[in-house]
Amino acid sequence: MIQIAIVVLVIMALGGFSTRRSFTKRLKKEMPSWIEQGWVQQENAQQIIDSTGSQSKHSASTAFSILGVLLFAVGVISFIASNWGEISKLGKLLILFGVMWGAFAGASWCRNQSHITWLAESALLLAVMMFGANIMLIAQIYHIDAHYPNGVMIWSFGALLTSWMMKSRVLFVVSMMLTTLWTGMESFGFQTFHWPFLIVIALHAWLMVINKWKVMAHLLMISFLLWSLFCISSFGWWDEKLHLVYLVQSYLLFYLLLFLSGMHLVLEKGYEYYGELIKKYAALASLSAFYVLTVPQFLESRSWGSGGNVFRNPADQIWIWVTAIFLILLAISALWHRSKTKEGRIRKPYHTWGLLLLSGLLGCIVINLFSFGEAGGAAAIAFNLLFFASLLWLIYFGMHEGNRQLVNLSFVFFAITLLNRYFDTFWELLDRSLFFMAGGILVVGLGIVLERKRRSLMVDLGSDTGGAA
Amino acid sequence: MTQNTRIAVIAIVMTLLLVGMVTKKQYTLNTGALIELKTQPIDPRSLFRGDYVRLSYAINRLEVAAYPVLKSMNNHDEVFVTLTNKGALWEAVSVSDTYPEHKPGDVVIRGEINQSARMRRAMGDLVPVRYGIENYFVAEDEGQVLEGLRNQQKVSLQIAVDHFGNAGIKAVLVDHKPLYIETLF
Numbered sequence: 278m279i280q281i282a283i284v285v286l287v288i289m290a291l292g293g294f295s296t297r298r299s300f301t302k303r304l305k306k307e308m309p310s311w312i313e314q315g316w317v318q319q320e321n322a323q324q325i326i327d328s329t330g331s332q333s334k335h336s337a338s339t340a341f342s343i344l345g346v347l348l349f350a351v352g353v354i355s356f357i358a359s360n361w362g363e364i365s366k367l368g369k370l371l372i373l374f375g376v377m378w379g380a381f382a383g384a385s386w387c388r389n390q391s392h393i394t395w396l397a398e399s400a401l402l403l404a405v406m407m408f409g410a411n412i413m414l415i416a417q418i419y420h421i422d423a424h425y426p427n428g429v430m431i432w433s434f435g436a437l438l439t440s441w442m443m444k445s446r447v448l449f450v451v452s453m454m455l456t457t458l459w460t461g462m463e464s465f466g467f468q469t470f471h472w473p474f475l476i477v478i479a480l481h482a483w484l485m486v487i488n489k490w491k492v493m494a495h496l497l498m499i500s501f502l503l504w505s506l507f508c509i510s511s512f513g514w515w516d517e518k519l520h521l522v523y524l525v526q527s528y529l530l531f532y533l534l535l536f537l538s539g540m541h542l543v544l545e546k547g548y549e550y551y552g553e554l555i556k557k558y559a560a561l562a563s564l565s566a567f568y569v570l571t572v573p574q575f576l577e578s579r580s581w582g583s584g585g586n587v588f589r590n591p592a593d594q595i596w597i598w599v600t601a602i603f604l605i606l607l608a609i610s611a612l613w614h615r616s617k618t619k620e621g622r623i624r625k626p627y628h629t630w631g632l633l634l635l636s637g638l639l640g641c642i643v644i645n646l647f648s649f650g651e652a653g654g655a656a657a658i659a660f661n662l663l664f665f666a667s668l669l670w671l672i673y674f675g676m677h678e679g680n681r682q683l684v685n686l687s688f689v690f691f692a693i694t695l696l697n698r699y700f701d702t703f704w705e706l707l708d709r710s711l712f713f714m715a716g717g718i719l720v721v722g723l724g725i726v727l728e729r730k731r732r733s734l735m736v737d738l739g740s741d742t743g744g745a746a
Numbered sequence: 747m748t749q750n751t752r753i754a755v756i757a758i759v760m761t762l763l764l765v766g767m768v769t770k771k772q773y774t775l776n777t778g779a780l781i782e783l784k785t786q787p788i789d790p791r792s793l794f795r796g797d798y799v800r801l802s803y804a805i806n807r808l809e810v811a812a813y814p815v816l817k818s819m820n821n822h823d824e825v826f827v828t829l830t831n832k833g834a835l836w837e838a839v840s841v842s843d844t845y846p847e848h849k850p851g852d853v854v855i856r857g858e859i860n861q862s863a864r865m866r867r868a869m870g871d872l873v874p875v876r877y878g879i880e881n882y883f884v885a886e887d888e889g890q891v892l893e894g895l896r897n898q899q900k901v902s903l904q905i906a907v908d909h910f911g912n913a914g915i916k917a918v919l920v921d922h923k924p925l926y927i928e929t930l931f
Contacts, residue, residue, distance in 0.1 A: 362885035367931040374761070381757040385750045401753075408760045415764055417798075419771045420915050420928065422881040424858075435760050442752045467822065 301326065342399035343447065350406040357414060366418055373411045380404035398447055401439055405448055408435045409455075426462035429455055433477070441484055449493055453481060457500045464507035471511070474504050491550050498558040505531070505562070522570075522578055522589060523596035526642050529566040530603035533635070535559035537610040544617055557682050560671060564690045567667065570660045571694060573701065576645070577653030588650025600646055604639055611635060627673055634670055638663050664694060676734060688731045692723055772930055774914040778906030779853050781829060781836040782919065785903050797889025799882045801903065805829070805838050805855070806880070807872040813841035816873045823859045825875055826911055828852050834922055835902065845911060856911030877913050879905055884926065895920050
């Protein structure tokens with residue numbers, strides 16, 4: 278985990294450095310024409326370029342100083358570890374607290390030195406890393422054998438507190454990663470539905486919004502989707518494998534609800550960016566869950582029970598309740614969106630088609646709840662038709678909303694599903710050599726056609742939004 | 747609030763959290779009633795260094811037949827086990843889901859049911875319970891010494907149990923004599 282954290286932090290820092298450098302290069306290139314247009318005064322031009330250039334240098338320095346403090350923290354831990362027997366308890370405590378306080382003092386000192394202000398961020402990171410090391414080593418020194426994810430939770434709290442008080446993006450990343458680790462430990466180690474994660478992620482979201490750290494929304498969404506997957510371990514699905522179909526259906530409804538939340542957020546002034554982002558991630562998650570539901574064998578859910586080869590049974594009452602709750606929430610959300618778009622006269626025809634498609638999907642899901650596994654083939658046909666219709670709708674939706682990632686995502690799922698259906702259908706029917714030859718031609722043909730279509734749509738999208746394709 | 751003050755506040759909060767961890771443990775060790783439990787150590791490696799000994803006690807596996815209250819309890823529920831002195835060692839006499847009234851001289855230890863659905867099937871009538879005294883860190887290679895003594899059935903643990911039922915390892919005993927004693931520094 279520590280190695281992953283180091284790699285992510287350094288990549289982010291170097292990524293920021295490289296982005297800023299290319300931004301400076303572009304500024305230098307564009308500046309003469311901006312001066313000519315009269316948008317920028319000649320005397321200000323050099324100051325602007327110098328300012329971004331110096332920030333770029335600091336980004337590189339920050340990246341290396343982050344790497345340096347992480348190595349230093351690992352060194353301190355290793356020193357204590359390798360001299361565990363020789364150093365007294367008091368000695369260990371003095372070293373651990375001393376390094377943590379020293380890092381805080383260093384951060385404070387760097388903040389007051391104009392030429393190395395950027396180093397304060399790294400010193401704070403060192404302090405937070407040492408806080409985590411202290412939690413673990415003090416637990417080891419005093420044989421504290423508590424609920425082990427609590428250690429990571431306290432560490433994450435320390436990182437979040439520091440991020441909030443010092444407006445540190447690096448520590449926000451650290452805190453998010455620790456929070457995700459914490460929920461993973463709780464979910465997999467103790468098989469509990471880890472709802473406290475929602476409170477912590479809400480705190481992160483609040484911090485992100487007040488500081489306008491828009492790019493952090495990606496991290497938040499990834500963490501949230503991971504949590505949603507971790508939750509599977511708390512549902513005990515391995516006990517009742519026959520319920521997996523209904524679990525996936527419930528996940529699909531949940532992710533659709535998330536997608537609709539994104540659509541709502543797009544309508545709120547100042548939150549459009551977050552809405553678009555939620556839509557992208559929710560579309561990815563929804564399509565993944567929906568894709569699973571297009572597999573006939575999965576819908577049949579055969580298992581070798583005591584009675585031999587048996588199909589799944591209709592859903593238990595719990596799944597009917599879960600589905601009913603999601604259906605009500607989805608209906609309220611969709612109708613609310615409809616009324617909001619009516620007020621602003623921004624409702625588009627594809628909103629209505631989307632609503633119809635959603636109704637069809639919900640109908641299919643409800644029917645499937647009461648069906649036996651023998652009807653899995655018929656259910657698969659219905660889900661496949663709806664899946665392809667949804668992809669077409671999403672392409673159309675992405676085109677008109679200027680969201681190219683949605684268009685790309687739909688094309689990827691379109692290609693994967695088409696190939697999958699080819700395998701399902703012709704694996705048994707065709708001779709093997711013919712199957713692979715036809716499959717090869719299909720892959721090449723599909724690649725050419727879809728890529729050509731995608732590019733032409735991107736060009737249209739670019740001309741609509743004024744961006745590059 | 748200035749930046750320096752903010753840094754000071756963060757440093758103080760973090761320090762208090764760490765000191766709180768130690769204080770809570772020391773409160774149990776300094777104020778708790780001392781009991782002795784027989785154990786069988788096993789030794790997987792620590793995340794860092796030194797040997798990390800996992801300890802198992804008889805009270806880690808409670809029988810539903812002997813304590814029917816366990817039947818209605820779920821994973822992670824709090825459980826209070828009353829222990830009584832039987833010679834040098836202590837044994838469970840009753841189990842409750844709330845802190846129980848107990849005879850003078852008896853001790854109540856607080857635990858947590860540690861039984862997932864999978865484990866429930868595997869262990870049948872036995873319910874696993876954790877008390878937070880199942881791990882002990884010793885210097886490198888000393889775990890193997892304990893392992894040898896374990897095989898000779900010589901190792902027991904002196905446990906401090908405070909008024910709330912929280913437990914902590916006070917000393918590792920070999921032939922009822924202290925091998926390691928826990929101190930603040």
